[in-house]
Amino acid sequence: xxxxxxxxxxxxxxxxxxxxxxxxxxxxxxxxxxxxxxxxxxxxxxxxxxxxxxxxxxxxxxxxxxxxxxxxxxxxxxxxxxxxxxxxxxxxxxxxxxxxxxxxxxxxxxxxxxxxxxxxxxxxxxxxxxxxxxxxxxxxxxxxxxxxxxxxxxxxxxxxxxxxxxxxxxxxxxxxxxxxxxxxxxxxxxxxxxxxxxxxxxxxxxxxxxxxxxxxxxxxxxxxxxxxxxxxxxxxxxxxxxxxxxxxxxxxxxxxxxxxxxxxxxxxxxxxxxxxxxxxxxxxxxxxxxxxxxxxxxxxxxxxxxxxxxxxxxxxxxxxxxxxxxxxxxxxxxxxxxxxxxxxxxxxxxxxxxxxxxxxxxxxxxxxxxxxxxxxxxxxxxxxxxxxxxxxxxxxxxxxxxxxxxxxxxxxxxxxxxxxxxxxxxxxxxxxxxxxxxxxxxxxxxxxxxxxxxxxxxxxxxxxxxxxxxxxx
Amino acid sequence: xxxxxxxxxxxxxxxxxxxxxxxxxxxxxxxxxxxxxxxxxxxxxxxxxxxxxxxxxxxxxxxxxxxxxxxxxxxxxxxxxxxxxxxxxxxxxxxxxxxxxxxxxxxxxxxxxxxxxxxxxxxxxxxxxxxxxxxxxxxxxxxxxxxxxxxxxxxxxxxxxxxxxxxxxxxxxxxxxxxxxxxxxxxxxxxxxxxxxxxxxxxxxxxxxxxxxxxxxxxxxxxxxxxxxxxxxxxxxxxxxxxxxxxxxxxxxxxxxxxxxxxxxxxxxxxxxxxxxxxxxxxxxxxxxxxxxxxxxxxxxxxxxxxxxxxxxxxxxxxxxxxxxxxxxxxxxxxxxxxxxxxxxxxxxxxxxxxxxxxxxxxxxxxxxxxxxxxxxxxxxxxxxxxxxxxxxxxxxxxxxxxxxxxxxxxxxxxxxxxxxxxxxxxxx
Numbered sequence: 001x002x003x004x005x006x007x008x009x010x011x012x013x014x015x016x017x018x019x020x021x022x023x024x025x026x027x028x029x030x031x032x033x034x035x036x037x038x039x040x041x042x043x044x045x046x047x048x049x050x051x052x053x054x055x056x057x058x059x060x061x062x063x064x065x066x067x068x069x070x071x072x073x074x075x076x077x078x079x080x081x082x083x084x085x086x087x088x089x090x091x092x093x094x095x096x097x098x099x100x101x102x103x104x105x106x107x108x109x110x111x112x113x114x115x116x117x118x119x120x121x122x123x124x125x126x127x128x129x130x131x132x133x134x135x136x137x138x139x140x141x142x143x144x145x146x147x148x149x150x151x152x153x154x155x156x157x158x159x160x161x162x163x164x165x166x167x168x169x170x171x172x173x174x175x176x177x178x179x180x181x182x183x184x185x186x187x188x189x190x191x192x193x194x195x196x197x198x199x200x201x202x203x204x205x206x207x208x209x210x211x212x213x214x215x216x217x218x219x220x221x222x223x224x225x226x227x228x229x230x231x232x233x234x235x236x237x238x239x240x241x242x243x244x245x246x247x248x249x250x251x252x253x254x255x256x257x258x259x260x261x262x263x264x265x266x267x268x269x270x271x272x273x274x275x276x277x278x279x280x281x282x283x284x285x286x287x288x289x290x291x292x293x294x295x296x297x298x299x300x301x302x303x304x305x306x307x308x309x310x311x312x313x314x315x316x317x318x319x320x321x322x323x324x325x326x327x328x329x330x331x332x333x334x335x336x337x338x339x340x341x342x343x344x345x346x347x348x349x350x351x352x353x354x355x356x357x358x359x360x361x362x363x364x365x366x367x368x369x370x371x372x373x374x375x376x377x378x379x380x381x382x383x384x385x386x387x388x389x390x391x392x393x394x395x396x397x398x399x400x401x402x403x404x405x406x407x408x409x410x411x412x413x414x415x416x417x418x419x420x421x422x423x424x425x426x427x428x429x430x431x432x433x434x435x436x437x438x439x440x441x442x443x444x445x446x447x448x449x450x451x452x453x454x455x456x457x458x459x460x461x462x463x464x465x466x467x468x469x470x471x472x473x
Numbered sequence: 474x475x476x477x478x479x480x481x482x483x484x485x486x487x488x489x490x491x492x493x494x495x496x497x498x499x500x501x502x503x504x505x506x507x508x509x510x511x512x513x514x515x516x517x518x519x520x521x522x523x524x525x526x527x528x529x530x531x532x533x534x535x536x537x538x539x540x541x542x543x544x545x546x547x548x549x550x551x552x553x554x555x556x557x558x559x560x561x562x563x564x565x566x567x568x569x570x571x572x573x574x575x576x577x578x579x580x581x582x583x584x585x586x587x588x589x590x591x592x593x594x595x596x597x598x599x600x601x602x603x604x605x606x607x608x609x610x611x612x613x614x615x616x617x618x619x620x621x622x623x624x625x626x627x628x629x630x631x632x633x634x635x636x637x638x639x640x641x642x643x644x645x646x647x648x649x650x651x652x653x654x655x656x657x658x659x660x661x662x663x664x665x666x667x668x669x670x671x672x673x674x675x676x677x678x679x680x681x682x683x684x685x686x687x688x689x690x691x692x693x694x695x696x697x698x699x700x701x702x703x704x705x706x707x708x709x710x711x712x713x714x715x716x717x718x719x720x721x722x723x724x725x726x727x728x729x730x731x732x733x734x735x736x737x738x739x740x741x742x743x744x745x746x747x748x749x750x751x752x753x754x755x756x757x758x759x760x761x762x763x764x765x766x767x768x769x770x771x772x773x774x775x776x777x778x779x780x781x782x783x784x785x786x787x788x789x790x791x792x793x794x795x796x797x798x799x800x801x802x803x804x805x806x807x808x809x810x811x812x813x814x815x816x817x818x819x820x821x822x823x824x825x826x827x828x829x830x831x832x833x834x835x836x837x838x839x840x841x842x843x844x845x846x847x848x849x850x851x852x853x854x855x856x857x858x859x860x861x862x863x864x865x866x867x868x869x870x871x872x873x874x875x876x877x878x879x880x881x882x883x884x885x886x887x888x889x890x891x892x893x894x895x896x897x898x899x900x901x902x
Contacts, residue, residue, distance in 0.1 A: 005816055007697035008828055011690055012812040015831055018839035019805040020798075026846030027794050030758060037759035042742065042752055045760045045772045 032300055039113045041104055046115055054081060055118040056140040058099055058110060060149040061178075061360055064091070066099050067111070079137075085188050091149045093185045094156035097201040098147055098177075098358065101188035105199040108305040110145060110358065117141040117362040117370060127366055141370055144360040146176035154469055158462050159183050165429075165449040166202035166337040169466065172345035172435055173442040174375040175354030178470075180204070180304075180338065202448070204306045207334035211420030211455065212269045213431045213446075214329030216343060219266055219393060221289035222277045223386050230389070233259050234273040242279065242321040252419060252454070266393045267401030269417060271328045278327020283317040286326060292381050293343050294353065295335065302376070303358035309335040329418060340433050341446035342378070347394065348414070348435040348444050351387035353378045391437060403432065406460040408467045412437040415463065417455030427451040432459035436467055443470045489542055493531050496550045497524035503557055503768055510769045515564060523553050523571075530578065537582065538589060539884040540877050544810050547803055548873050551858035552577070552866075554800070558784055559861050561791070562774055566861060573863045577870030584643065584871045588878025589885070594822065598651045601644045602664070608637035608644075609671040638672060638680045639855075639868040646829040646875065649688060653695035654822035661692060662705070678728070679840055679852035685709070686836035691829050695821075735850035750777050754845050757790040765793030780861040782853045786845050801842065804857070807873075808835045814880045827879040830872045 038046065058067040070082045083102045086092045100109025116122060120140035123131075131138055155167050159181075169179040182202040186194055200206065222229045236257035239250040251257065251271045257264075265273035278286055290296065290311040299306045312318055312332045325331040335343075338356060346353035355378040362370040382390075394414035397403040402417045415434025422429060430452040435444035445466055447459040504520035527549045535542055552574045560567025591597070645668060652661040665688040672681035693702050717725050730746050738748025738755070753776045760766060773779050773787035789797045811831025818824040837857055844851035855865040 004694060004697075004821065004824055007694045008812055008815055008824075010697075011694045011828060011832065012809060014690065015808040015812065015835035016805045018835045019801055019808060019842075022839060022843035022846050022848040023794075023798050023801045025848040026758065026789070026842075027798065029755075029847065030762070030794055033755075034759040034762065037752075037755045040739075040752070040756060043756045043760065044775050045756070045766075048772065 035113070035116065035302075036108075036300070036305065039108065039115055041107065041112070046112075046119070049119050049121075050115075052138065053119045054137055054139045055083070055111075055115075056120070056142040056362075056365075058118070059142070059144050060095070060147050061144065061176075062148065062150070063144075064149045066091070066095055066145070066149060086149065088149075088153065089187060090153040090156055092189060093187050094152040094181060095147060095149055096185050096188050097182040097203065098145065098180050099188070101194075103194075105194040106201055107199075107205075109201070110143065113303070113305065114143055114359060114362075117143050117359075120364070122370055123364065127364060127368070131365060139365050141362040141364050143362050146171075146178065146358055146360045146373075147180065148178045151466075151469065152179045152181060155179055155181055155462075155466060156185070158465055160449060160452060160458065163449050163452050164197075164202065165447070165452075166206060167445065167447050167462075167466075168203050168338050168341040169443060169445045169470070170341050170345055170356060171442055172348040172354065172444040175345075175357045175378075176360070176373075177304075177338075177356055177358055178443065180358070182206075203338045204304060204336055206448075207307055207309065207336055208429065208448070209330050209333050209420045209422065210335045210340050211329045211418030211429065211431050212271075212274075213340055213344075213416045213418035213433045213455070214333060214335070215266060215269065215274050215327075216347060216390060216394070216416055216433070217289055217293055217295075218274050218277055218281075218286070218327045218329075219262075220293075220382055220386060220390055221281050221285055222262070223389055224289065224382065225281055225285045226277075229277075230262050233261055234265055234270070234276060235259050236265070236270050236272040238272070240272045240275050240324065242275070242324050263393055263396055266416075267396040269397075269402045269419075274327045275324035279320075279324050281327075283319070283323055286318075286323065287311055292379075293346065294339065294379060294381075301355055301357075304356065306338055306356070307336055309339050330421060337446045337448045340431070340448075341444055343381075344394075344416075344433040344435055344446065345444040346381040347387050347390045348437065348442070349387075350384040351380060351382040353381050394434070395437065398434070402454075402456040403434070403460045403463075405456060406432065406434060406463040406467070408464060408471065411441070411467060411471055413464075413467055415460070417460055419454045419456075425451050427453060430455045430458035432463045434463055434467075436471065438471075441471050443467075486542075489546060492543075493528060493546050496546065496553070497527055499550075500524050500527070500553050500557065504560075506768050507561060511564075513564070515568075516560075519560065519567075523556065527553055534578075534582070538585070539881045540585070541810065541814065541880040544807065544873065544876065544880070547807055547810075548581075548858070548870065551800075551803065552870070554788075555784075555859040555861075555866070558787055558859060559780065561769060562780070562787070566780065570861055570866070573866045574870070576863065577867045580867045580871040581874030581877065584874030585878035585881060588823070588826070588875055589881050594647065594651055598648060601648055605641045605644045605648065605668065606671070608641050609668065609675075611637050612675055636862075636864045638675075638677060639864040641668075642683075642833060642868050643871050643875070645684060646687075646826060646833065646872070649691050650822050650826035650829055653691055653825050654820070656695070658692070658696065658701075661688070676724075676727070679854035682840055682852065683833060683837050683854060686839075687829060687833040690832040690836070691825055694828050695825060731850045731852070735847060738847070750783070751845075751847060751851060753777075754783050754786040755847065757786045758794065758846070761790040761793050763794050765789070765791050765796060767791060778853070781855055782841065782851075782860070783845055784859045784861065785842060785856050788859070801838070804834075804838050807831075811876050814876055814883065817883045818879055819883075819886060823879045823882060827876055830876045833872060834869075 054069050059065055066086045068084050070084050072080050074080050097106050098110060100106040100111035104112055118140045165183050167179060167181045170177050180203045184198050186198045238256035257268050257270045260270060295309045295311050299308055318326055322331050326333055342353055355376040359371055360373050364370060391414055394416055398407045398413045398415050403415045406415050407413050414437050415432060418431030420429040430449040432455050433446045447462050449458050452458045500523045501520050504516055508516040508520060530549050531546050534540060556567055556571045559570040668684050669681050734741050734748040734751055738751040741747035742749055742752055757773045757776060768791050771791035773790040776783045776786055779787050808831045811827055815824045815827035818827060834857055837854055840852060841854050841856050843849035855862060857869045
């Protein structure tokens with residue numbers, strides 16, 4: 001009996017663990033994924049709530065009304081609720097992927113994802129009672145977003161007609177998203193049927209190879225893992241052969257850059273140099289740096305849903321040409337424009353990546369502040385010295401490299417162009433990521449234009465106009 | 474000395490009646506709340522009758538023979554909670570559940586009396602083994618209407634359906650405890666294998682996991698040999714992997730589906746037999762949040778099988794995650810109380826029997842709560858006490874009856890000892 005007693009106590013411990021562990025996990029996942037589940041389009045409870053509560057207004061950071069509910073009575077005296085979007089048609093279309101529409105065409109837009117506030121799920125009972133006794137109706141919180149609707153409308157006018165793509169503008173010190181746009185967009189008020197193609201938010205849900213903009217990550221990896229990488233000279237003949245199949249990594253237009261320093265190779269976006277770097281760094285170091293930038297993370301941001309980026313399709317180590325092409329931002333790399341903007345922001349912010357934010361404040365009808373804005377550090381990517389070096393290299397891209405058409409007089413613009421080659425497309429995707437290295441204008445951006453041409457000729461000029469607008473010149 | 478003991482007992486009794494009072498108040502308030510919504514006389518009656526029934530059970534049953542009052546209070550709380558959850562979605566089913574609880578209480582008394590009064594189980598074991606095998610063979614003979622729902626664990630005759638594996642649970646506990654108390658480890662393992670074979674053939678993997686887990690925990694308690702347990706676990710994993718290789722496209726296809734649904738239920742949402750159920754359960758949890766939507770205000774009925782397998786999701790939906798954790802603390806307390814009763818028992822057979830009861834209860838709770846919270850892949854088993862269904866409720870309360878029987882036997886032996894000790898003391902004087 002004695003040995004029974006001892007082992008029974010151990011069994012008792014297991015029994016308690018077995019009973020409490022699953023519900024503990026349930027609580028944990030409620031914290032981590034609860035908002036995502038609640039705002040899922042499959043939630044029937046939310047749609048029933050929408051019938052009972054009048055949703056609050058949505059405004060932009062300057063107080064411009066983006067969505068409101070008009071209440072009127074029909075002939076029978078029944079209350080009719082109608083959701084109205086921004087007055088200006090250009091504004092309506094350009095913020096549609098952030099705000100969403102009543103039919104939920106855009107997945108996880110504010111109308112759905114911030115429903116917790118808009119439909120007043122956090123209202124206290126005294127608040128509910130005072131509202132019901134006052135007007136007889138429940139009204140949700142008014143929500144203020146971080147976006148700048150005037151800037152969005154301006155970008156809408158700049159973006160090349162007929163192309164799909166995305167533009168993200170962010171405050172790299174606080175993570176506030178000033179613009180999070182996807183093209184093509186549509187007018188939520190007057191479009192009867194919205195296609196999936198129009199409704200897809202390319203800023204957060206379009207995973208694609210980022211092209212040479214990814215060289216920021218490869219460069220960081222080289223600076224962190226190779227001694228005296230900055231002093232080396234590389235010889236570029238317009239392409240390098242890799243692996244047993246002798247597949248080669250070509251430079252854009254097979255241009256031979258000759259003998260180049262690392263800084264020049266970055267400014268000229270020399271594929272050969274970065275292919276060599278990636279091969280020398282090896283899969284392990286490349287993967288580790290990618291992870292430090294949040295590639296492969298399970299993003300659960302507070303205010304918005306972003307697809308997870310991937311370094312490769314599997315955990316199997318990349319070799320030869322695959323690894324070399326990854327160093328130049330191709331191969332199996334899959335990153336969203338918003339994540340590329342976060343990567344540029346981390347460089348701008350001294351190596352500290354901020355969590356992207358969309359919700360500036362939520363205010364109850366009674367005036368209660370429900371969600372005061374506070375910047376959240378997402379992760380520390382690199383030390384400030386490395387960040388300063390990468391920033392300097394990105395500056396040279398704009399001063400005498402492929403991104404010259406993004407430069408603005410009197411502003412320290414830093415950036416990196418990208419021309420992503422997609423096998424199924426006739427033309428390349430044009431990318432540009434960059435920022436203003438100036439404390440007065442702490443803004444970063446990412447531009448991606450599908451099937452358009454090179455980043456330097458298509459995306460950089462748009463960036464130049466946006467930077468000019470942001471600095472008020 | 475004797476007076477101090479009596480004072481302590483009295484204090485415990487007042488604490489217990491306070492607990493009973495709280496439980497009664499809870500159900501009075503809950504049914505009153507439902508009455509405010511539906512304004513039916515039946516609900517108002519339930520608001521009075523449920524607390525009354527709890528009080529009668531807790532006060533009267535221990536008069537029959539000594540019982541663990543604490544255990545009894547917690548059992549009646551959980552039973553009434555099950556009735557409340559069923560009643561809230563359809564009053565008719567709530568009444569059926571209440572009736573089943575009554576039958577369960579009778580089975581509890583029956584099991585308790587059997588354990589209390591039968592001294593020698595030697596001659597009962599062989600008939601019990603025959604009973605178990607016969608019952609588990611039944612579903613192959615009588616196929617019921619539910620037979621195409623993945624598992625074929627049901628038998629039916631006319632409108633009467635039942636799940637033999639639920640009743641066999643009770644018999645199996647006796648058999649396991651008997652083998653292990655006689656240290657017949659090989660027989661124990663062989664018998665477990667036989668039972669698992671039957672259940673696997675019926676595709677009732679959830680119940681197979683309950684039997685297997687309980688058998689393993691009891692084996693560990695009896696032998697305290699981690700090596701043996703590790704060996705069996707290793708062999709089990711190896712065997713399952715081998716079977717998976719062999720029957721990948723026939724038997725294990727549903728298993729593969731369930732694993733996919735577990736890994737990413739949203740991805741398989743639209744498929745037949747896909748993640749719809751789990752996604753709706755998770756959404757119901759998130760709608761409930763920490764404090765719940767409030768009784769009568771939730772909408773867990775969108776989850777398929779919400780009355781049986783997913784009844785706990787309905788609980789989280791309306792009462793909130795914090796209340797759910799507290800309810801599971803009650804479950805954990807019952808399991809601990811079971812182990813406590815096992816530790817107080819003086820015979821190896823009764824000790825292992827009580828431990829088996831606690832183990833089977835905990836394993837079942839783990840499998841179903843793990844399934845609905847996406848902690849482990851979902852296998853359909855009932856939630857003890859809460860799920861709708863006669864057989865599972867009767868067997869669950871019956872298992873509690875075994876615990877009560879062992880507790881009552883302990884109490885009787887203790888009293889006999891006390892008498893002997895008193896007599897001895899007087900003799901010395």
